Amino acid sequence: KRYLSKVFGISSDMRSTTFLTLAFLVQIGVAWIHAPQQGLHSRQKSFLFAEINVDVCVIGSGISGSCLAHYLTHDDGDKAPRVLMAEARAQVGGNVISRKNDQGFIWEEGPNSFQPTPTVMRTAYEAGIADELVFANPTLPPWVFWEGKLKPLPKNLPGDLFNFDLLTWPGKIRAGLGACGLFCPPPPEDKEETIEEFVTRHLGRECFERIIDPFVSGVYAGDPAKLSMRSSLRKIFRLQTLSFFNGALVPGALIRFQEIAKEKEQNPPDPKWPTYKPGELGSFREGLQTLPNAIAHNLKQNGHRVETEWKLKSLMPPSQHNDWSVIFDTPNGSITVFAKAIVCTAPAHAIGNIIKPLDNDAATALDKVYYPPVASVTVAYPKSSFKMPDLPGFGNLNPRSQNIRTLGTIWSSSLFPNRCPPEYNLLLNYIGGSRDVAIADLTPEQILQQVDTGCRATLLKPDAPPPKLLGLKLWPKAIPQYELRHQPDILDKLDQFESKFPGCYLGGNYRTGVAFGDCVQFGLDQANTIRSYLDNLSLSSTVQQSTTSDVTENEMVPTSR
Incomplete structure (x- = not known):
């Protein structure tokens, strides 16, 4: 601007406009010189x-x-x-990546399913994909690998309690008394509890080690000794605050059920939205x-x-x-x-x-x-290779104490229809996490070998063939960890x-x-x-413009003194 004024004698009123015009022309020239030689259209698009x-x-x-x-x-x-x-x-x-191939396999490289909520159903309906929804059988249980055997978690309490052998009877009694508030120490004062501390206090050590620890590892890829209960599992933590008896979880759950019923009554779901059953898991026909x-x-x-x-x-x-x-x-x-x-x-x-x-x-x-590394590995084996060919469940979780490196395995072909050819079972494995960060240092071949070893220990017959690898994705920074002081x-x-x-x-x-x-x-x-x-x-801008207009009008009207 100073150059325009001194050399060409341009007045100050014209400097800005002239300067911007010259800058515009210079930028066109620079864009033209540096643009790749792809024709006029691509150069114009890059600039305009x-x-x-x-x-x-x-x-x-x-x-x-x-x-x-x-x-x-x-x-x-x-x-x-x-x-x-x-x-x-x-x-x-983002991290939601669904894949398919021409052999009839459909798999996920990130998250694998969702728990239906009214908002999820509303979103699917409004996005025009309600007819693409698929739901898993809600009676399918998750399984836990413990002491060389797969054991199903109970889906119907207390009916399944007698046949549920993952916990010993002392462990069942301790968990039941704690959940009801009959044996539940009060929470510590002025201390944020980890998931491990919270669950052990409420339900006992055995329940934590055999159920909650593999759940946290498999779902969050986290370390329950570091994760904040208040921040990581907020809905369960809130049951303690809702409880009318000793901060116990079951009384808190009863209050929460009343809240949910009242919320549905005050804000019922639109009848046009898809419906779902309690306990179902959801996805879409071709993935999330x-x-x-x-x-x-x-x-x-x-x-x-x-x-x-x-x-x-x-x-x-x-x-x-x-x-x-x-x-x-x-x-x-x-x-x-x-x-x-x-x-x-x-x-x-x-x-x-x-x-x-x-x-x-x-x-x-x-x-x-903190985001730990996690690899998602999708493999398929012939159904004839499995100890349980029909895989009657959601998947299996592996407690860290059982020396299976894979955190958990989703039985994808059992959850949702048409995920693989009928002669195969499709397995989505997660391996790594905050307690196994060394997974990031392995080659893809080494990761696959670890996954195959885990599948053979938990699901396959000794003579099972090598896995059919469909997808292997290493996420160097996978799931955010809600650790203490989050x-x-x-x-x-x-x-x-x-x-x-x-x-x-x-x-x-x-x-x-x-x-x-x-x-x-x-x-x-x-x-x-x-x-x-x-x-x-917008309202603030309107008020400001109105005020400016009023001031301008007042300045134009002579005032008497």
């Missing part, structure tokens, strides 16, 4: 879309991000906020990725943007206007998105450095979230960040729960929060 304006930018297209984008845009037509959903990977879904794929399709159909291979580079808060600046590295170069609100649902380990320039405390909190050291710091930076929200499974249903519920709840923020922002 260098800046994008939307109402909401959703970073991450996993279940949390996809459901948030869905609930922001569904059923509002032209009144819906303009949304852009960006995903770093080449396809939407059906949901984010359907949402992405609907977003595009309704004029919103879904971008893949867009990697978050930086965030900049509003300065003289209300819009955040979000910069992405994309296949077409660096692109800036201006948005009134942004929601980052990417993993904690992926965004700590991004927000560090804004808030070092929040960045430090995100860096504290609330004060992490969640409270993120709440403070959002208070300091209105319009910027951090969310996902490291904050609101790792279950599929938790992520869907986050999408609904966060969409309501974003809508309220945008409404307040």
Whole structure:
């Protein structure tokens, strides 16, 4: 600007416009020189879309991000906020990855199923995929490998109690008395309990070692001696606070059942939504990725943007206007998105450095979230190779004391229909976790060997053939661990960040729960929060414009003195 003024004598009123015009022409020249030789159209596309304006930018297209984008845009037509959903990977879904091949196998590389909830059913209905839902038989039990045998967990209490031999009778009595509050020491004062401490206090050591420990390892890939009960298993922990007798779980569950009945009465599910039975597990005919794929399709159909291979580079808060600046590295170069609100649902380990320039405390909190390595390995064996060819159950869990390296095995072909050819059984194995981080150092061949060894020890006949490998995915950072002090050291710091930076929200499974249903519920709840923020922002802008207009009119009217 100073050069234009001195050399060409351009007045100050014209400097900004002239400068921007020259900058525009220079940028065109630079874009033209550096653009790959792919023709005029690709060069123009790379430049013309260098800046994008939307109402909401959703970073991450996993279940949390996809459901948030869905609930922001569904059923509002032209009144819906303009949304852009960006995903770093080449396809939407985040860690939800469903695969299939031409031999008739369908498998998952991440999460494998969900527990149905009204919100999950609502989302499937609104996304247009209700007819794709499939449910597992609710009577199928999970099994636990103990002392060389598979033992089913009871599905009907107290009826199955007498035939349930995973626990000894002293162990059953201790667990029953503790659950009812007849033998349950009070919780320690001023101390946050781990899952191991909480369960042992309520149900006894035997119940913990033989049931809860393998459950936590298989579902969360975690160490129950480190995980916070309050943060990791919030619904069960709350039963203690609801209980009317000695903080026991059974009295608390009775109160919770009353709450659920009242919630259904006050807010009944829409009759149009799919229904489900208690205890069922759900998925879709071609896997869980059906949901984010359907949402992405609907977003595009309704004029919103879904971008893949867009990697978050930086965030900049509003300065003289209300819009955040979000910069992405994309296949077409660096692109800036201006948005009134942004929601980052990417993993904690992926965004700590991004927000560090804004808030070092929040960045430090995100860096504290621990993600252990886990490998998901899908194999198939002929049915004739199994000790139980029909695999009557959900899957098997392996306590750490039983020297089986695999955390757990999902019997995929028993859960959902048409997951493999009829002559096979399909098994999804999870191996690794916070107590076996060395899994990340193994080669794929070594990981497969460990999985095959576990399957032979628990499920297969001695003469079973080698496994048919369908998928092997090592997640170096798999499931966020809600360890002790998760609330004060992490969640409270993120709440403070959002208070300091209105319009910027951090969310996902490291904050609101790792279950599929938790992520869907986050999408609904966060969409309501974003809508309220945008409404307040619009109202504030309207009031400000009105005030400015009034001031201008008053300045133009002479006043008497």
